[in-house]
Amino acid sequence: MSDTVRIALVGAGLIGKRHAAAILGEPCARLAAIVDPSEEGRAFARSLDVPVFESLVEMLEVVQPDGAILATPNEQHVEQGLTCVEHGCAILVEKPIGTTVASALELVECAARQEVPILVGHHRRHNPLIASVKRAIDVGKIGGIRAIQSTCWFYKPDHYFEEASWRKLKGAGPVSVNLSHDVDLLRYFAGDVVRVQAQSCPSRRGYQNEDVGAAILTFESGAIGTITVSDSIVAPWSWEMTSGENPVYPHTSEGCYQIGGSKGSISVPDLSLWQHENGGRDWWSPIAAERLDTENSDPLRNQIRHFSMVVRKKADPIVSGLEGVKTLQVLEAIQHSSDLGAAVEVLPVQA
Numbered sequence: 001m002s003d004t005v006r007i008a009l010v011g012a013g014l015i016g017k018r019h020a021a022a023i024l025g026e027p028c029a030r031l032a033a034i035v036d037p038s039e040e041g042r043a044f045a046r047s048l049d050v051p052v053f054e055s056l057v058e059m060l061e062v063v064q065p066d067g068a069i070l071a072t073p074n075e076q077h078v079e080q081g082l083t084c085v086e087h088g089c090a091i092l093v094e095k096p097i098g099t100t101v102a103s104a105l106e107l108v109e110c111a112a113r114q115e116v117p118i119l120v121g122h123h124r125r126h127n128p129l130i131a132s133v134k135r136a137i138d139v140g141k142i143g144g145i146r147a148i149q150s151t152c153w154f155y156k157p158d159h160y161f162e163e164a165s166w167r168k169l170k171g172a173g174p175v176s177v178n179l180s181h182d183v184d185l186l187r188y189f190a191g192d193v194v195r196v197q198a199q200s201c202p203s204r205r206g207y208q209n210e211d212v213g214a215a216i217l218t219f220e221s222g223a224i225g226t227i228t229v230s231d232s233i234v235a236p237w238s239w240e241m242t243s244g245e246n247p248v249y250p251h252t253s254e255g256c257y258q259i260g261g262s263k264g265s266i267s268v269p270d271l272s273l274w275q276h277e278n279g280g281r282d283w284w285s286p287i288a289a290e291r292l293d294t295e296n297s298d299p300l301r302n303q304i305r306h307f308s309m310v311v312r313k314k315a316d317p318i319v320s321g322l323e324g325v326k327t328l329q330v331l332e333a334i335q336h337s338s339d340l341g342a343a344v345e346v347l348p349v350q351a
Contacts, residue, residue, distance in 0.1 A: 003028065004027070004028060004029065005028060005030070005067060005311045005312065006029075006030050006032035006067075007023055007029050007030065007031060007032060007065060007066065007067045007068065007092075007304075007307070008031075008032050008033040008034070008035065008059055008063060008068045008069070008089075009023070009031060009033070009034045009035070009068075009069050009071065010035040010056055010059075010068055010069060010071060010072055011036060011041075011070065011071035011072035012036040012038075012044045012045065012071075013072075013164070015071045015094060016069075018246075019069050019092075019300065019304075020034075020044075020048065021300075022298065022300040022303070023304055024048070025298075025301055026301055026304045026305055026308070028304075028305055028308040029304050029308050031048065032065045032066075033050060033052070033053060033059050033063045033065060034048075034050050034052045034053070035052070035053045035054070035056050036052065037054040051063065056083055056084075057083060060083070060084065060087040064087075064089075065089060066089070066311050066312075067310075067311040068084050068089050068090070068091055068092070069091075069092045069093075069307075070092070070093040070094060071121075073166045073172075074096060074099050074171065074172065074177070075099050075166070075171070077093050077097060077099075077104075077107075078098040078099075078104060078106065078107045081093055081097075081098075081107045081111070081118070085110050085111045085116045086114075088116060090117045090118075090310065091118050091119070092119045092120075092121055092307045093118065093119075093120055093324070095120060095121050095122050095181065095184070095327070096176055096180045096324065096327065096328045097118075097120050097321065097327075099171050099176075100328075101325060101328055101332050101349070104321075104324065104325045104328055105325055107321065108321035108325055111321060112321075117310045117313065118317065119303075119307050119310050119317040119318070120317070120319040120320070120324030120327075121319075122180070122181060122319045122323075122324070122327065123299045123300055123302075123303045124184070124185055124239065124245075124299060125184070125185070125319055126299040126300075126306060127245060127299040128294045128295045128296065128297055128299075128302075129243060129271060129294055130185065130188070130268075133189065133259070133266055133268055133271065134189065136266060136273060136292055137189055137259070137261075137266075140263070141261075141264060141273060142259065142261030142264040142265060142266060142273070143262035143264065144261055144262045145190045145219075145223045145261050146223055146224070146261060146262060147224050147226075147259075147260040148186055148189060148190050148224075148226075148257070148260065149225065149227065149258050150182045150185070150226075150227045150256060150257050151228055151235075151237040151256050152174070152179060152227070152228065152229040152230075152237075152238050152239065153228070153229070153230050153235035153238055154230075154234075154235065154238045154240060154241065155231065155232060155233060155235075156231040156232070158205070161207065168208060168209065169207075169208050170209050173200075173203070173207075173209025173210040173231070174209075174210065174212075174213065174229045174231040175200060175210060175213045175229060175334055175335060176331055176335070178229055179213065179229045179331060179334070180327060180328075180331060181239065182227060182229070182239070182257075183217075183227070183331055184327040185257070186225050187323075187326065187327055187330065190219045190221065190223050190225060191219050192326065192346075193217045193218065193219055193225075193333075193346050194219065194220050194345065194346050195217070195218035195343055195344070195345055195346060196216070196330060196334055196337050196344050196346060197215065197216045197342075197343040198214065198215035198333075198334040198335075198337040198344075199213070199215075199337075199341075200212065200213035200214075200334075200335075200338040201213075203232070204232060211230060211231055211232040212228075212229070212230035212232065213229050213230070213334065214228040215227050215228075215337070217330070236252035236254045237255070237256050238256055239256050239257075239269070241254070242256050242269050242270075243256075243269045253270075255267045255268060256268065256269070257269075262281075263279075266292070270291070271292040271294060272292075273289060273290050273292055274287055274289045275287065275288070275289075306318060322350075329349060330346060333346050
């Protein structure tokens with residue numbers, strides 16, 4: 001394999017176009033082909049002078065890429081992933097890895113047998129902001145995590161749903177589409193989840209999915225997490241509007257995550273580390289913040305560089321297929337708990 005990894009893009013929608021831009025910006029990778037049956041997808045491929053195919057199988061047989069990015073609707077991820085595995089093609093599959101834990105685990109197990117790498121597209125783990133927070137936690141800056149919370153509120157306009165009818169279906173609401181990133185980061189910071197108590201409300205626009213949801217997560221460590229999500233609330237509190245990661249969203253100076261520990265707390269994405277003076281722990285003592293050090297780089301381009309290393313088997317995936325399954329398992333438990341109106345246990349999974 002040459003130093004330049006040949007990557008095919010499957011799906012040229014919103015996130016697919018961002019992946020294409022990331023590939024084109026990285027010398028370690030080359031956009032080898034696009035798979036998209038739509039006229040918009042074909043036009044996009046022509047604008048980049050890249051071969052375009054309607055069929056994933058045909059592309060794999062003709063182009064034989066080193067890796068493929070699956071940026072397609074959630075329900076297609078597992079089937080397309082299995083097709084790539086059969087052709088020995090490494091995968092970067094957009095989150096969530098699948099629509100059910102059972103089917104996603106089938107993909108992960110098949111890839112493991114065939115020794116085909118899987119990287120799941122929880123790209124926020126590739127953001128330097130998140131890396132700074134993770135380092136601070138790992139070296140004990142805040143002590144043991146006792147509580148962690150996430151707010152994910154925004155308003156998706158009606159035309160967002162009209163442009164792609166699958167976004168109106170059950171399983172394509174904000175819990176699975178948007179909460180996936182937040183659940184993954186809460187797991188990344190605080191560890192595995194063992195219990196979920198959740199509630200959601202049906203879409204007021206009349207769609208099959210929910211438009212607001214909330215959950216209490218119990219972590220194996222004993223920490224408690226709280227998380228809320230809605231795509232029908234006008235608000236500044238979401239990763240998209242606070243991180244500055246994607247310039248298409250307006251930037252606010254608000255936060256969306258708080259991580260509380262026995263020695264201090266961190267707010268994200270402003271990276272404020274709060275501690276009492278002189279290392280004390282006393283609510284009557286002065287408390288002040290210092291900002292964690294970080295750098296500035298595009299997480300999608302960082303992810304492409306990492307994927308190129310994974311394809312060449314020079315690095316283990318930062319977000320493996322099994323990690324993707326564990327995050328999906330929590331999302332599935334949130335949906336199940338909402339339907340039951342009761343707590344749901346999250347059992348260990350292994351591949």
